[in-house]
Amino acid sequence: MGKIASEKLDVDYDGLADYLHANHSVYMKVGSKVYYLTDVNYEAWRAQDTSVRNSKNHFVDCSDLVPTLDEFLALPFVNGHTIKDVFPEATFYPSTKGVKD
Secondary structure, three states, X not given: OOEEOOOOOOOOHHHHHXXXXXXXXXXXXXXOXXXXXXXXXXXXXXXXXXXXXXOOOOEEEOOOOEOOHXXXXXXXXXXXXXXXXXXXXXXXXXXXXXXXX
C-alpha cells in the first residue's frame, strides 16, 4: 500500500478503469470515508477501509476479492452502493508507491 497523494486525480468513470489497469491502485474518498482500491498481485481486486488496520498495520478488506476489474466495479461495498453509484460524490487520489502511510 502506498500513501495517499495530496493532489486529486482528474478522472471520469470510464477513465477510472483504465487508470486502475495501468496503476493498480487508487484512493477513493466518499464523505468522510476513504477506501483503498487495489489489485492483489495482479490476480484479484478488492477495496480496503483505510480507517481500520490489522495486526500487520495493513488496511482491512471491506469488499470481496473478485478476479476482474469489471466485477470489482460492480461490488456494492460502499454502504450497499457500487463505485459507479457513488462516483459523482467521490474524490480520487493517486497512491504514492514506495511510501507507506
